[in-house]
Amino acid sequence: MTQMLLETDGLTVRFGGHVAVDSVSCGFRAGELTAIVGPNGAGKTTYFNLISGQVTASAGTVRLMGEDVTRDPVASRCRKGLGRAFQLTNLFPDLTVLENVRLVIQARRRMGFNLFSMASSHTELTVAAMAVLERVRLHPLSEQKVGGLSHGNQRKLEVAILIALDPVVYMFDEPTAGMSVDEAPVVLDLIAELKAEKDRTILLVEHKMDVIRSLADRIIVLHNGALAADGDPATVMASDVVQEAYMGRDLADV
Numbered sequence: 001m002t003q004m005l006l007e008t009d010g011l012t013v014r015f016g017g018h019v020a021v022d023s024v025s026c027g028f029r030a031g032e033l034t035a036i037v038g039p040n041g042a043g044k045t046t047y048f049n050l051i052s053g054q055v056t057a058s059a060g061t062v063r064l065m066g067e068d069v070t071r072d073p074v075a076s077r078c079r080k081g082l083g084r085a086f087q088l089t090n091l092f093p094d095l096t097v098l099e100n101v102r103l104v105i106q107a108r109r110r111m112g113f114n115l116f117s118m119a120s121s122h123t124e125l126t127v128a129a130m131a132v133l134e135r136v137r138l139h140p141l142s143e144q145k146v147g148g149l150s151h152g153n154q155r156k157l158e159v160a161i162l163i164a165l166d167p168v169v170y171m172f173d174e175p176t177a178g179m180s181v182d183e184a185p186v187v188l189d190l191i192a193e194l195k196a197e198k199d200r201t202i203l204l205v206e207h208k209m210d211v212i213r214s215l216a217d218r219i220i221v222l223h224n225g226a227l228a229a230d231g232d233p234a235t236v237m238a239s240d241v242v243q244e245a246y247m248g249r250d251l252a253d254v
């Protein structure tokens with residue numbers, strides 16, 4: 001059986017008396033893109049926050065390649081291979097697009113700053129950073145300051161930074177939100193390329209059905225914080241649970 005890269009087991013968080021994520025047990029395999037769907041307030045973002053470490057679990061576990069990371073802070077999970085697009089954008093607005101990506105590659109390789117100043121390593125890092133920028137079609141803007149980028153290009157840069165980190169688990173929160181119609185396909189094609197690499201797993205919180213249809217191998221549905229459905233897209237989309245959830249009726253009646 002393909003290895004589970006990420007697993008949550010009984011993952012739960014309570015905010016006061018409210019259970020935002022309710023005992024979610026789920027495994028994510030290499031080569032699989034899982035869309036996480038559900039109505040507003042279902043717990044999708046909170047589930048992502050629990051996995052990436054922004055929110056601490058009240059109960060349950062998160063395992064990354066078999067290792068329990070439930071108590072690890074965000075940065076530690078990131079080093080161990082968990083990559084979430086927005087959390088990584090500690091972008092330096094006064095540095096260029098290229099410099100931002102180059103710093104991430106440098107940090108990943110744990111090279112010292114003295115090495116950075118050496119011409120050979122600097123050139124090698126630049127080549128690697130440019131290759132990443134070409135993948136997101138940002139290479140023509142490599143010398144632009146990040147602070148001056150359009151919203152769509154900043155989102156692309158988030159994806160570039162994520163690729164530069166080379167995680168085993170990619171987490172995307174509505175990756176094309178706010179992008180123009182000609183910008184979105186670049187990011188969606190890139191996610192499809194990452195999926196084709198087969199040795200990663202990709203989690204996608206997404207509301208747009210056309211995006212889900214084109215990319216997802218599997219859909220999980222959260223409702224009131226709990227796992228309401230899990231399976232292949234055709235079956236899940238046709239299920240009562242999804243039909244009812246998206247029509248806003250109470251799932252308790254289904």
Ligand SMILES: Nc1ncnc2c1ncn2[C@@H]1O[C@H](COP(=O)(O)OP(=O)(O)OP(=O)(O)O)[C@@H](O)[C@H]1O
Pocket residue numbers: 015018020038039040041042043044045046047
């Ligand atoms: N820090 C918090 N403190 C208190 N309640 C919270 C907190 N974070 C989330 N919640 C609540 O948990 C529930 C789940 O919220 P969450 O944002 O995860 O839903 P979602 O499925 O991502 O919704 P949307 O699609 O609107 O983004 C909501 O009722 C929300 O109000």
